Amino acid sequence: MNTLRTVTLDNGKETEIxxxxxxxxxSAHLGGYGRSVxxxxxxxxxxxxxxLPPVHVVLESGESSKNFTSLxxxxxxxxxxxxxxxxxxxxxxxxxxxxxxxxxxSVYMRGCRxxxxxxxxxxxxxxxxxxxxxxxxxxxxNMVGSFYPADEVLICFDTLRTLSxxxxxxxxxxxxxxxLLSQDEELYKLLLTKKxxxxxxxxxxxxxxxxxxxxxxxxxxxxxxKESLGIRQMLNLGHTFGHALESSSHFGLFGHGSCVxxxxxxxxxxGASLGITDKAYATGATKLFKSFGYDMxxxxxxxxxxxxxxxxxxxxxxxxxxxxxxLMEGQGKATLKPLxxxxxxHLVIAKPxx
Amino acid sequence: MNTLRTVTLDNGKETEIxxxxxxxxxSAHLGGYGRSVxxxxxxxxxxxxxxLPPVHVVLESGESSKNFTSLxxxxxxxxxxxxxxxxxxxxxxxxxxxxxxxxxxSVYMRGCRxxxxxxxxxxxxxxxxxxxxxxxxxxxxNMVGSFYPADEVLICFDTLRTLSxxxxxxxxxxxxxxxLLSQDEELYKLLLTKKxxxxxxxxxxxxxxxxxxxxxxxxxxxxxxKESLGIRQMLNLGHTFGHALESSSHFGLFGHGSCVxxxxxxxxxxGASLGITDKAYATGATKLFKSFGYDMxxxxxxxxxxxxxxxxxxxxxxxxxxxxxxLMEGQGKATLKPLxxxxxxHLVIAKPxx
Numbered sequence: 001m002n003t004l005r006t007v008t009l010d011n012g013k014e015t016e017i018x019x020x021x022x023x024x025x026x027s028a029h030l031g032g033y034g035r036s037v038x039x040x041x042x043x044x045x046x047x048x049x050x051x052l053p054p055v056h057v058v059l060e061s062g063e064s065s066k067n068f069t070s071l072x073x074x075x076x077x078x079x080x081x082x083x084x085x086x087x088x089x090x091x092x093x094x095x096x097x098x099x100x101x102x103x104x105x106s107v108y109m110r111g112c113r114x115x116x117x118x119x120x121x122x123x124x125x126x127x128x129x130x131x132x133x134x135x136x137x138x139x140x141x142n143m144v145g146s147f148y149p150a151d152e153v154l155i156c157f158d159t160l161r162t163l164s165x166x167x168x169x170x171x172x173x174x175x176x177x178x179x180l181l182s183q184d185e186e187l188y189k190l191l192l193t194k195k196x197x198x199x200x201x202x203x204x205x206x207x208x209x210x211x212x213x214x215x216x217x218x219x220x221x222x223x224x225x226k227e228s229l230g231i232r233q234m235l236n237l238g239h240t241f242g243h244a245l246e247s248s249s250h251f252g253l254f255g256h257g258s259c260v261x262x263x264x265x266x267x268x269x270x271g272a273s274l275g276i277t278d279k280a281y282a283t284g285a286t287k288l289f290k291s292f293g294y295d296m297x298x299x300x301x302x303x304x305x306x307x308x309x310x311x312x313x314x315x316x317x318x319x320x321x322x323x324x325x326x327l328m329e330g331q332g333k334a335t336l337k338p339l340x341x342x343x344x345x346h347l348v349i350a351k352p353x354x
Numbered sequence: 355m356n357t358l359r360t361v362t363l364d365n366g367k368e369t370e371i372x373x374x375x376x377x378x379x380x381s382a383h384l385g386g387y388g389r390s391v392x393x394x395x396x397x398x399x400x401x402x403x404x405x406l407p408p409v410h411v412v413l414e415s416g417e418s419s420k421n422f423t424s425l426x427x428x429x430x431x432x433x434x435x436x437x438x439x440x441x442x443x444x445x446x447x448x449x450x451x452x453x454x455x456x457x458x459x460s461v462y463m464r465g466c467r468x469x470x471x472x473x474x475x476x477x478x479x480x481x482x483x484x485x486x487x488x489x490x491x492x493x494x495x496n497m498v499g500s501f502y503p504a505d506e507v508l509i510c511f512d513t514l515r516t517l518s519x520x521x522x523x524x525x526x527x528x529x530x531x532x533x534l535l536s537q538d539e540e541l542y543k544l545l546l547t548k549k550x551x552x553x554x555x556x557x558x559x560x561x562x563x564x565x566x567x568x569x570x571x572x573x574x575x576x577x578x579x580k581e582s583l584g585i586r587q588m589l590n591l592g593h594t595f596g597h598a599l600e601s602s603s604h605f606g607l608f609g610h611g612s613c614v615x616x617x618x619x620x621x622x623x624x625g626a627s628l629g630i631t632d633k634a635y636a637t638g639a640t641k642l643f644k645s646f647g648y649d650m651x652x653x654x655x656x657x658x659x660x661x662x663x664x665x666x667x668x669x670x671x672x673x674x675x676x677x678x679x680x681l682m683e684g685q686g687k688a689t690l691k692p693l694x695x696x697x698x699x700h701l702v703i704a705k706p707x708x
Contacts, residue, residue, distance in 0.1 A: 011365050072422060079492050084672040107461075109670045110486065110499045111580070132464065138433050145464045146500060226465075316463045318438040 001029050001154075004211065007218050009131055009149045010225040017129065017214065019207070020156035023048075026117070029154065033115075036087040038078050040101040045093040045119050048159070055081045059097060066096050066136045074104040078112075088113035088151075094120035094167075095127035095256070099145070102133035106148030116150040119159035121171025122257055125178065125213040128153045130221045140314050141243050147226055157206055168201070170257030172292055175209060177237050177264055178216035180285055183332040187212040191288060199292070233317060234334040237326040238264030240315050241348065247311040248304060261294035266347045270339055271327040278330060285328075299349050308348060309341070355383050355508075358565065361572050363485055363503045364579040371483065371568065373561070374510035377402075380471070383508065387469075390441040392432050394455040399447040399473050402513070409435045413451060420450050420490045428458040432466075442467035442505075448474035448521075449481035449610070453499070456487035460502030470504040473513035475525025476611055479532065479567040482507045484575045494668050495597050501580050511560055522555070524611030526646055529563060531591050531618055532570035534639055537686045541566040545642060553646070587671055588688040591680040592618030594669050595702065601665040602658060615648035620701045624693055625681035632684060639682075653703050662702060663695070 007015040020026035039053045042061040046052060057074050059065040078089070089112060091101025098116045105114035118128040134145030160168070179187040190209060191198070197205040217235065224231035242263030246256060254262070265286050271277025286296050300308055317324040322338040329335055361369040374380040393407045396415040400406060411428050413419040432443070443466060445455025452470045459468040472482040488499030514522070533541040544563060545552070551559040571589065578585035596617030600610060608616070619640050625631025640650050654662055671678040676692040683689050 068422060068426060075491060075498055079494070079497060079668070082667070084675070085670050086672070107498045107500055109497060110488070110501055134464070137429060140433070143433060143463060144429055144461045146461055147464055313436070314433070316439050318440070321438070 001025055004155065005214055005218060007129060007149070008222060010147065013149055015129065015131075015149045015151065015153060017153045017155065020154055020158075023156060023158045026154060026156045026158075030090065030115070030117075033088055033090075036083060037090060038074070038081065038083055038087070039090045039092055040074060040097055040104070042093045042097050045097065045159075048119075048162075055083075059093075059100060061093075061096070063096060063136065066099060066134070068135065068137075070100050071104055071107075071135060074100065075108055078104070078108050083108070083112065085109040085112055088115060090115045090117065091128075092117045092119065093123075094118065095123045098123050098128050099132075099134050099142075102131075102148055102150060103135060103145055106133055106146040111148065114148065114150045115152050115154065117154045117156070117159070120163055120167055121160060121210075122167070122174055123171070124155050124210055125171060126174045126217065129214060129217055131225065140247055140311065143314075143316075155210065157201075157203060160201060160206070166255060168199075169293060170255040172198070173238075173257030173261040173264075173289070173294060175213045176285075176289055176292070177235075177260060178213045179288070180264070180328060181220070181234060181237060181332060181334060182212070182216045183219065185331060187216065188288070188331070191292075195291060230336060233324075233336060234326055236317060237328070237334060238262075238267055240312065240317065240323060240325050241266040241344075243315065244308050244311040245300070245348075247314075248300075248307045258294055261289045262296060262298055265289060265294075265296040267325055267327055269347055270325065270343060271329075273343070274327070274337075276335065276337070277328045281328070281330060302349055305345060305349060309345075312344065355379055358509065359568055359572060361483060361503070362576060364501065367503055369483065369485075369503045369505065369507060371507045371509065374508055374512075377510060377512045380508060380510045380512075384444065384469070384471075387442055387444075390437060392428070392435060392437055392441070392443050394428060394443065394445045394447070394451055394458070396447045396451050399451065399513075402473075402516075409437075413447075413454060415447075415450070417450060417490065420453060420488070422489065422491075424454050425458055425461075425489060428454065429462055432458070432462050437462070437466065439463040439466055442469060444469045444471065445482075446471045446473065447477075448472065449477045452477050452482050453486075453488050453496075456485075456502055456504060457489060457499055460487055460500040465502065468502065468504045469506050469508065471508045471510070471513070474517055474521055475514060475564075476521070476528055477525070478509050478564055479525060480528045480571065483568060483571055485579065494601055494665065497668070497670075509564065511555075511557060514555060514560070520609055522553075523646060523648070524609040526552070527592075527611030527615040527618075527643070527648060529567045530639075530643055530646070531589075531614060532567045533642075534618070534682060535574070535588060535591060535686060535688060536566070536570045537573065539685060541570065542642070542685070545646075549645060584690060587678075587690060588680055590671060591682070591688060592616070592621055594666065594671065594677060594679050595620040595698075597669065598662050598666040599654070599702075601668075602654075602661045612648055615643045616650060616652055619643060619648075619650040621679060621681055623701055624679065624697060625683075627697070628681070628691075630689065630691070631682045635682070635684060656703055659699060659703055663699075666698065 004019045005017045039056040089105040091098040116128040118124040131149035134142035137143040238260040242259035246259040268282035272282040315323045324336040358373045359371045393410040443459040445452040470482040472478040485503035488496035491497040592614040596613035600613040622636035626636040669677045678690040
């Protein structure tokens with residue numbers, strides 16, 4: 001178990017990100033906590049254990065578990081087991097499990113200890129780091145939650161072995177997004193030159209990829225831990241369009257990452273047509289997404305527009321009632337702008353520009 | 355509307371405590387917020403308005419509303435009305451309303467703006483200030499919640515006019531508790547010398563009482579905003595015994611304040627019998643409580659002990675599995691100690707020592 005990075009967020013609270021050599025190394029670390037620990041799994045990650053730890057909650061896998069019912073299940077189990085404020089909740093799974101475990105830890109007795117073990121690429125490079133916790137509410141993503149950084153995040157690439165191609169690509173979309181937002185071009189270049197190694201999940205390449213991706217996220221969140229200074233919001237690149245697609249297709253049709261890839265494509269198009277984003281940059285970035293197989297040309301049906309627009313209007317990034325979109329001014333440089341509804345409509349249901 | 359105090363809690367977040375001259379002054383301030391505001395009342399405070407503001411939730415008055423159902427009602431209304439992250443939730447009521455409004459504000463889109471208008475003495479001197487939000491869960495008080503200081507707390511003594519004697523005494527118990535915890539004796543002396551004026555709710559005396567009481571609370575919470583340094587916990591004087599009584603009698607038999615008064619009496623007895631608290635000090639403080647009519651001699655029935663003990667064991671203040679009690683070493687000086695279960699039993703079901 002080696003320290004990969006240390007993130008210092010709000011109020012000096014530190015999150016230690018560890019890299020475990022293998023599952024045995026991971027187990028040894030977690031086994032050290034003994035009692036006063038509650039584990040949260042989903043039906044997929046629970047299968048990784050021959051015998052589950054004594055105190056645990058297993059959530060149905062998938063986005064539909066990210067709700068108040070799951071929250072109450074975790075809190076209720078914690079109380080039944082007499083978990084104290086110095087007890088620990090361990091989230092062992094992907095984004096849904098980690099978001100649920102973290103939200104529960106943040107409100108149980110107003111905050112207990114928290115360990116996250118992200119088992120998907122998406123969760124490793126995004127959800128598990130940065131302290132955003134959330135549940136979906138009334139059909140909208142992440143509407144209720146808190147800021148509560150984990151005490152530690154344990155990454156073990158062995159947990160990725162059984163990850164489906166689709167799930168892997170879900171995570172990779174956030175990595176490509178980070179590559180665009182990075183202050184240097186190292187990650188972008190890695191994605192351009194090591195496509196085959198990445199898709200083959202080569203250990204050394206994966207470690208490099210995750211480290212560079214984490215560095216981008218950490219750069220933004222350390223400057224603006226609570227997303228109150230207009231810096232951290234840039235990490236939402238592709239998410240305004242993406243969440244609306246994800247919500248309006250009821251979390252089923254596309255994975256989160258694919259929606260973000262698609263949404264980033266729309267944001268690049270918007271920026272290009274407004275003269276904010278260099279056209280060649282937009283074309284190159286779109287090509288990079290396409291090289292990994294993302295459907296950047298997808299358009300919603302005319303009949304789905306009302307629903308899409310409705311979900312868009314519920315976005316959390318608003319100023320004077322107008323939804324704000326993250327647009328790219330160039331490598332590592334983003335800006336927040338409202339967009340005319342007509343343009344949005346054109347972007348999501350018209351033919352692609354690139 | 356004058357600034358009474360400014361509290362700086364976690365991360366430099368400031369809570370402005372204002373004193374309104376009268377209800378008109380209060381309305382003028384609140385009316386200035388215009389739209390993007392959600393009001394939370396209970397069935398009592400809703401009666402204070404001829405016409406309720408357009409977006410509101412009215413909770414059934416009483417502790418039983420402090421639950422997930424109320425939380426979801428508030429969040430659901432906020433979403434239906436399209437409240438954004440820069441929108442505001444206004445809690446207008448006693449501790450239950452303020453705790454609910456604050457908890458909802460802390461998790462709605464991971465935190466929106468929050469104004470609290472405490473309408474009970476208890477809430478003015480305690481619940482509304484300091485950022486603790488909570489709901490009861492599985493029959494136990496404040497087991498789920500967050501730290502989320504209000505942006506502003508608006509105190510208006512006119513709202514106390516319709517407060518019942520019982521509710522007023524509920525608040526006064528926290529004031530007496532603050533008097534014991536104060537670094538000086540001004541509040542203690544005020545309580546000793548102005549009993550009649552206090553009980554008659556004389557405006558000038560009330561203002562002096564509330565200011566001194568707030569100063570004590572602020573002294574503790576500014577040093578230890580998240581109750582992680584063993585300082586803020588001292589404000590829990592009387593609460594370990596008190597909460598157990600409150601929970602085991604299902605929130606009905608006694609008010610919160612009366613339970614805290616009773617609990618403080620038990621803590622004073624415990625301290626005295628362990629040689630931690632000066633006997634004369636314990637006797638004097640108990641007498642002060644009694645002078646305001648609190649039942650300090652109440653004892654639970656033998657048959658209620660199991661239930662009481664069970665609730666005691668769920669207390670949040672634990673170290674190595676042992677519940678910690680706040681005991682007084684003298685004026686303004688408290689300490690945290692575990693107590694033998696046998697002693698606790700003796701204190702809550704035996705005859706009074708004083």
